[in-house]
Structure formats: structure tokens, C-alpha cells
Amino acid sequence: MMLKDKTVVLGITGSIAAYKAAELASRLTQAGARVHTVMTKDAIQFISPITFRALTGRPVVTEMFDLASEYSIEHVSLAKAADIVVIAPATANTIAKLAAGIADDMLCCTVLATRAPVVIAPAMETDMYNSPVTQDNLLELKARDFVIVGPAAGWLASGRDGLGRLSDIKDVLGSVRLILGRDGDLCCKHIVVTAGGTQEPIDPVRYIANQSSGKMGFALAEAALDRGARVSLIATPTMLDEPSGIEVTRVATAEQMLKAVESAMTGADPLIIAAAVADYRPKGTKAEKIKRRGGGLTLELECTRDILGTVKGSFVRVGFAAESSNIVENAKEKLGPKDLDLIVANDITAEDSGFGCDTNQVTIISRDGGIDALPLLTKREVADKILDKVVQLFVQPEPR
Ligand code: CTP
Numbered sequence: 001m002m003l004k005d006k007t008v009v010l011g012i013t014g015s016i017a018a019y020k021a022a023e024l025a026s027r028l029t030q031a032g033a034r035v036h037t038v039m040t041k042d043a044i045q046f047i048s049p050i051t052f053r054a055l056t057g058r059p060v061v062t063e064m065f066d067l068a069s070e071y072s073i074e075h076v077s078l079a080k081a082a083d084i085v086v087i088a089p090a091t092a093n094t095i096a097k098l099a100a101g102i103a104d105d106m107l108c109c110t111v112l113a114t115r116a117p118v119v120i121a122p123a124m125e126t127d128m129y130n131s132p133v134t135q136d137n138l139l140e141l142k143a144r145d146f147v148i149v150g151p152a153a154g155w156l157a158s159g160r161d162g163l164g165r166l167s168d169i170k171d172v173l174g175s176v177r178l179i180l181g182r183d184g185d186l187c188c189k190h191i192v193v194t195a196g197g198t199q200e201p202i203d204p205v206r207y208i209a210n211q212s213s214g215k216m217g218f219a220l221a222e223a224a225l226d227r228g229a230r231v232s233l234i235a236t237p238t239m240l241d242e243p244s245g246i247e248v249t250r251v252a253t254a255e256q257m258l259k260a261v262e263s264a265m266t267g268a269d270p271l272i273i274a275a276a277v278a279d280y281r282p283k284g285t286k287a288e289k290i291k292r293r294g295g296g297l298t299l300e301l302e303c304t305r306d307i308l309g310t311v312k313g314s315f316v317r318v319g320f321a322a323e324s325s326n327i328v329e330n331a332k333e334k335l336g337p338k339d340l341d342l343i344v345a346n347d348i349t350a351e352d353s354g355f356g357c358d359t360n361q362v363t364i365i366s367r368d369g370g371i372d373a374l375p376l377l378t379k380r381e382v383a384d385k386i387l388d389k390v391v392q393l394f395v396q397p398e399p400r
Pocket of ligand 1: 254273274275276277278279304305306307308309318319320321322323334338
């Protein structure tokens with residue numbers, strides 16, 4: 001969402017990893033950014049500008065003096081329009097030129113002329129990367145506030161295994177989001193979000209779980225990141241990709257989640273609990289697999305500790321209430337005992353809402369009794385609505 005209507009200059013230089021920039025162009029475009037691709041003459045040896053023309057829906061700049069280009073007349077116009085410049089992959093040669101201020105192609109000219117933040121994702125052979133001059137050039141660029149992402153280690157086109165691969169596209173995108181969000185309304189805040197359903201072991205094979213997919217918690221974490229927060233996400237095993245730029249701690253049980261929340265909370269501001277935490281766990285996990293013996297099996301369960309009830313502190317506290325009846329009334333009853341500023345109630349029996357869906361219909365109830373019944377929205381939109389209220393609480397805390 002935060003990339004919507006942002007102007008991104010995507011610089012591509014002559015590395016075998018240039019083909020990976022196609023995914024970056026596509027993902028930026030899908031996220032709503034206006035992507036202007038600038039390719040060096042070596043880059044077009046590796047991948048055709050037509051690919052980027054098709055993926056971004058915009059002309060691709062390959063020549064400094066192309067009279068047909070809308071940018072060549074005033075060659076700094078792209079530099080001025082940019083909200084961010086991303087060079088992926090960036091070769092040792094382009095890095096050296098940028099460090100020295102050489103402006104002999106359209107990409108270097110654009111970087112030299114822009115005031116926008118610049119992200120550089122190097123990709124090159126290990127020895128080129130490790131060479132003192134490349135390292136010096138990268139240090140020089142860092143000192144000038146360029147953001148360097150990677151490179152990653154792994155298999156290289158030279159056949160070697162080493163440092164020099166273009167970082168994962170999701171990591172490059174993560175940096176773009178961090179940079180564009182850094183002036184957001186949650187900037188300088190540290191937010192702890194929990195996500196997913198806990199798993200309480202019965203024996204080494206089986207556990208008690210629930211239907212939570214973690215999507216709401218992940219949406220909250222990503223929305224907070226896009227609004228400039230530092231985000232600690234404490235998540236149970238889920239099928240979801242770990243969002244780049246977010247510190248993710250994996251846990252399984254309610255007890256592990258409680259410990260992870262306690263350790264993440266040092267210095268954090270709002271605690272947002274989205275996870276479906278087990279209320280009961282088997283009393284004493286069996287060390288050996290329970291064998292089929294015929295007849296029935298009775299499991300004795302004991303109460304888990306209530307995370308929100310245990311973690312105390314004068315920070316903004318947001319809980320969720322997954323209800324199947326008397327939604328608002330049941331949710332309201334949890335506000336006081338859990339000392340919540342907000343509780344987000346959802347009807348888990350509603351279609352298109354709750355566990356596993358990409359959409360959610362929630363009612364946000366605040367400590368002062370305010371009730372905001374939202375329409376069916378995507379989980380990301382719900383996340384932003386919740387964060388709007390969190391931001392208001394920072395400006396105007398409610399009396400406890
Ligand atoms: N919660 C928690 N620790 C638990 C159980 C729940 O912190 N051991 C949190 C949930 O993450 C959620 C809120 O408390 O933010 C409400 O959870 P919910 O399951 O709706 O309520 P419970 O307190 O468990 O009560 P009940 O299941 O009886 O409705």
C-alpha cells in the first residue's frame with residue numbers, strides 16, 4: 001500500500017542477475033508504484049528492455065541521448081521525480097562510478113542528480129566484491145546514506161559458492177518499504193505483534209492447534225512496518241512468507257509466546273496481540289508417542305497463562321476477541337480484565353471473515369466504550385484501521 005503512486009527509478013546494470021530485476025519491477029508495479037526503468041548498455045546484453053516495458057507499462061531508458069525519450073531533454077527530470085532509486089543488480093563498475101561521481105550514463109546521471117534515497121543491491125563475483133577498492137567504494141556510498149542491501153552468499157555464475165549473489169528480491173523490497181515508511185506516523189515506535197495459532201504438544205507427534213492462519217497478525221506487522229515502526233513479530237508456524245524488514249521470532253506454545261513477548265517488550269510501545277493463543281494445554285506432554293490401545297483416550301488439560309493478563313506495563317495494549325455469539329458484548333467483557341486500550345472483535349462464524357480468510361469484518365471497541373463497526377475489508381485494510389486508532393492513542397492516551 002505504501003508504494004502506491006510512488007515514483008521508483010529502477011536501475012539495472014550488467015550482471016547475470018539482471019533477470020531477477022524483472023520480478024522486482026513486477027512486484028513494485030503490482031504494489032502500485034510508478035516504475036521507471038533505466039538500464040545501462042551492459043544490462044541490455046543480459047535482458048531485453050522489452051521485458052521491463054511490458055512489466056511496468058512504461059518506456060525504458062537505455063540511452064543518455066535518445067531524442068525519443070521523454071527524459072533526455074531534461075536529463076535530471078527523472079532524478080527529480082523519484083521518490084526512491086533502486087539499483088538491482090548493481091555491478092562493481094556502477095558502484096565505483098557512483099562513488100566517484102562519474103555521470104557517463106543515464107543511471108549514474110540520475111543518481112548524481114537525485115535527492116531521493118538510493119538503494120544499491122550489489123551482485124558480482126566474490127573476488128570483485130571483496131576487492132579493497134569495491135569495499136572502499138561501498139563504504140563511501142554508505143557514508144553518503146546510500147542503503148546497501150546484500151549481497152547474499154550462494155552459488156555464483158562463475159561456478160563458485162561465495163558472497164556476491166543479488167539479495168532476495170523480498171529483501172530489496174523490504175528495504176524500499178523501510179525507507180519509504182521511515183517518515184510514517186509510527187516512526188520511532190517499536191511494536192510487538194503476535195500472529196498465528198499456538199500448538200500445544202500432546203506427545204512427540206501430536207499437538208492441539210486451532211484454525212488461525214496468522215494472516216491478520218502478519219498484516220498488522222506489515223502495516224506497522226510501512227508506517228515507519230520497528231516491528232517484532234512473534235509468530236507460530238504458518239504458511240506465510242516472513243516479511244522482510246521485520247524481526248520474526250518463531251514459537252509454538254502459549255508459554256513460549258509469553259516468554260518471547262516478555263523479552264520483546266523491553267522498550268516497545270504498543271503490544272498488539274493477534275494470535276489465537278490456546279487457553280488449555282495437555283497436562284504433561286508424553287515423552288513417548290501414545291500408542292493405539294483400543295477404547296477411548298482421555299486427555300487432561302490445564303489452563304495456559306493469559307499473555308495479555310501477564311504482561312503488564314503502561315504501553316498501548318490491543319487485543320483481539322474471536323467470538324461466535326454476542327460479539328460486541330463478549331469482547332467488551334475482555335477489555336477490563338486484560339487492561340486493553342482497544343479490543344478488535346470478530347465474528348468467526350461469518351463468511352469471508354476470521355480464520356484463514358484474506359478479509360475480515362471487525363468491530364473495534366475502545367476503553368472509553370467507543371464502538372467502530374467496520375465493513376468487510378481486506379486484513380491489510382483492517383490492520384491500517386487498527387493502527388489509525390493506535391496512532392490516536394499515542395497522541396491522546398486514554399486515562400486508565
Ligand atoms: N490471549 C492471551 N493469552 C491467552 C489467551 C488469549 O493473551 N492464553 C489473548 C488473545 O491473543 C486475544 C485476547 O486474549 O488478544 C482474547 O482472546 P480470546 O481467545 O478471544 O479470549 P479468552 O481470554 O481466551 O477468553 P474466551 O476464549 O473464553 O473467549
